[in-house]
Amino acid sequence: MELEPSHYPAQRAAGVARACISYRRGGPNRVLTLSNVRRARLQVRGRERGPRAGTGWIKSMKLLLQHSAPEVHFTVEGELGKNPDDADNKFYSRIKSLKEPLVAQNIPDSFGIVPPEMEPIRHLAFSACDYIIWQNSTENTWYNLAQIQDVRQVKRNDDYLEFDYTVLLHDFVSQEIIPWQMQVLWHPQHGVKVTQNSRQPK
Structure with missing residues (x-):
């Protein structure tokens, strides 16, 4: 069944698929957003639903909502923006060279301001939150990162950077x-990995 691309079901399903792609391809200097849905189709298979949508640079996506995390298949046409390697390496070197572990709160602040040096930390949170969004979305949710309440760097003896985030997710529905609390590993060559996450009491 064809869905109206601008309507809620198509937009929400495409948002979950975007979250999966962003977790796999995003990082401190690459945030993937959904610009528009060009086409969406709903296939009902028993209790499973699979909207298909084409968005931005993503040629096609397939989302299968089921009892576990949504299953996402996608193909990419062209490049996903500029290559962030140089900026990622500079960020990595800056954080590795800090004498004291990074600690920050309330990103953005109550006025919506994000200090420029915190932008990569926020972008990393977006990609990590996209894992949580992808893994926990259902037909009755629509999550978005509202704010980083707290972020603390965890010192490690290997090459990875590790951050302990407490974030606020907004469910539009x-x-x-x-x-939500999440432990996040990142390395310029290996990308983002959420190692632990848990919904916190209010």
């Missing part, structure tokens, strides 16, 4: 603000 219920209008609920949900605290």
Whole structure:
């Protein structure tokens, strides 16, 4: 069944697929956003649904909502923006050279301001939150990162950077603000990995 691309079901399904892609391809200097949905189709297989959508640089995506995390298949046409390697390497070197572990709160602040040096930390949070969004989305949710409440760098003896984030997720459907904790590893050559995450009490 064809869906109207601008309507809620198509936009929400494409948002979950975008979250999966962003987690796999995003990082401190690359944030993937959904610009538009060009086409969407709903296939019902028993209790499973699979909208298909083409967005931005993503040629096609297939999302299968089921009892576990949504299953996403996608193909990419062209490049996903500029190659962030140089900026990623500079960020990596800067954080590795800090004498004291990085600690920050309230990104953005109550005025919506993000200090320039915190932009890569925020972008990394976007990619990591996209894992949580992808893994926890259902037909009755629509999550978005609202704010980083707290982020603390965890010193390691290997080449990875590790951050302990507490974030606030906004569910557009219920209008609920949900605290979530996540442990995030990142390396310029290996990308983002969420090693632990848990929904926190309000």
